[in-house]
Amino acid sequence: VEQTFVMVKPDGVKRGLIGPIITRFEQKGFTLAAISLRSIDRALAERHYGELKEKPFFGELVSYLTSGPVCAMIWQGEHAVENARSIIGKTNPVEATPGTIRGDFAMDIAGNIVHGSDSPSSAEREIGLFFGSGAGA
Numbered sequence: 001v002e003q004t005f006v007m008v009k010p011d012g013v014k015r016g017l018i019g020p021i022i023t024r025f026e027q028k029g030f031t032l033a034a035i036s037l038r039s040i041d042r043a044l045a046e047r048h049y050g051e052l053k054e055k056p057f058f059g060e061l062v063s064y065l066t067s068g069p070v071c072a073m074i075w076q077g078e079h080a081v082e083n084a085r086s087i088i089g090k091t092n093p094v095e096a097t098p099g100t101i102r103g104d105f106a107m108d109i110a111g112n113i114v115h116g117s118d119s120p121s122s123a124e125r126e127i128g129l130f131f132g133s134g135a136g137a
């Protein structure tokens, strides 16, 4: 069964959205394999978003992710990566359809409240970063 990595970002945690986000994954049919409320340091944030290092917003992104605890989760099920991206919605909340998590709960790309892996290989890498490889399997 496929697994994906999902993270409620600090603004989502502060706004009390862990519960509603978990509910949506459960309602969709996912099974929760692991969950951890934790703070992340700059080094982990920079590794997680390593592909975006050259982007002008990278500093802002790392500050955002380290501004408070995050809720890291492993969800599993059929086509877990694609199904998670579909219920999370487009990266920019302005374009995210109502009914998706970002479409319903977020206003701005710099505070889009949740992350979901964009491919099975990213999922494996991110699960390894946050949980140690093999966690939740």
Ligand code: ATP
Pocket: 052, 057, 060, 061, 090, 091, 109, 110, 111, 112, 114, 115, 116, 117, 118
């Ligand atoms: P995520 O990896 O968080 O699920 P994504 O894969 O949908 O998001 P990416 O293009 O990988 O989108 O961007 C990663 C994150 O960087 C976004 O979720 C957002 O928090 C931040 N980001 C992207 N573009 C911008 C921007 N123009 N300004 C500020 N932050 C941005």
